[in-house]
Amino acid sequence: MKIIQVTDLHLVTPGETLCGLDPLARLKACISDINRNHGDAALVIFTGDLSETGDEVTYRALSDELGKLIPPFRLMLGNHDNRIAFRHVFGGGNRDDGFIHSVEDTPEGRLIMLDTLLPGRPEGRLDDVRLRWLQQRLEEASNRPVFLFSHHPPFPIHMPLLDRMGIVEADALHALLEQHGNVRHIFAGHAHRPIAGSWRGIPVSVLRGTNHQSALDFSPDRIAITHEPPAYAVIFIDRDSVIAHFHDFLDRSAAYR
Template sequence: MKIIQVTDLHLVTPGDILCERDPLQNLRACIADINANHADAELVIFTGDLSDTGHEDSYRALASELEKLVPPYRLLLGNHDNRGAFLRVFNRVVPEDGFVQSVVDTAEGRLILLDTLSEGFVEGRLDEARQAWLKQRLDEAAGRPVFLFLHHPPFPIFLPLLDGLGLVEAEALHGLLREHGNVRHIFVGHAHRPVAGSWRGIPVSVIRGTNHQTALDFSPDRIMTTLEPPVYAVVFIDRDTVIAHFHDFLDRTAAYR
């Protein structure tokens, strides 16, 4: 199974610039590259911060571009998003208990897509209602592998200020995942960094966004923005492996035989 992960689009009003770049142009390039090289993907999952402003015009622009995407897709929300504005534009999305979250059952296991948006706050939340929803979805998947997608990392990446802006209820999440016992990977965004490792035995990965990035800076008192290349992930999953390739889709370096 091939899954594509895209994250942190940070769309603004079409024509506007963010961090010296046009987020909409970068999204167009990302979609074109996916269509050209990965039209066979089973699913494209966008893991939040679809918008930078939370305004409806940014979601309308996103909807227009997604009409061109060949594989099917699912959308998650991040801290920059506005749930109400999103649902007004993407009115075919059916909220689960009021949240933009869902499951996708595949031949390789269950994909669980979590809504960790807490509007007005940078950090993510998994309140009691969302914990209950997740527990039910995990219980339904008893005996099957689970792959979790969400915006906010529940684990530290050792960039001090970013670690304070992750998922608040990380311990509660871990308890639910431990109880299920067969969570094979956690995919997140939010940090705008390429990061891979494990959290209490569960493999994890983070990727860059499609516009601007976060500097690899371990200082305890600053977060710096960079113009490192945007990326999407090409993820291969089977019964034995989970492999994620981080693809710089704007790289025009010549390839030689």
């Protein structure tokens, strides 16, 4: 099974720029590259910070571009997003609690997509309501493999400023994942960095956004914005492995000799 992960679009009003770049033009290039090379993907998952401002106009611009995307997709929210404006354009939301979380059952296991948005704050939250929802989804999965998608990483990446913006209830989250016992990977965004490793025995990965990036800076109280290449992840999942390729989709340097 092939899945594409795209994260941190940070869309602004069409025609405007962010960090000296055009987020909408970057998204268009990303979607074009996915269509050209991965139209056979089972799913494209956008792991949050769809918008920089949370304005409805940014979600309408996103909706227009998603109409051109060949594979099916799922949208998640990040700390820059606005649930109300998002719903005005895309609808959705759990009918019981209003959060934008969801599941997708596949032949390789269950994909769980979390809503970690806490309006007005950069860190992620999984309050009791969301943790109960997750527990129920894990119980439904029984002993099947689970693959978790979260905008905020629940694990430290050892960049202090970004680590203060992770998921507050990381320990409670881990307790649920450990109880299930078959969580094969956690995919996150938010950090704008290519990162891979493991968290308490669970493999994890993070990737760059489609617009600006975070510098590799381990200072305790700062982070710099860079123009490192944007990327999306090409993820292959089967019974034996989970493999994630980070693709710099604007790179046109390849040449056959």
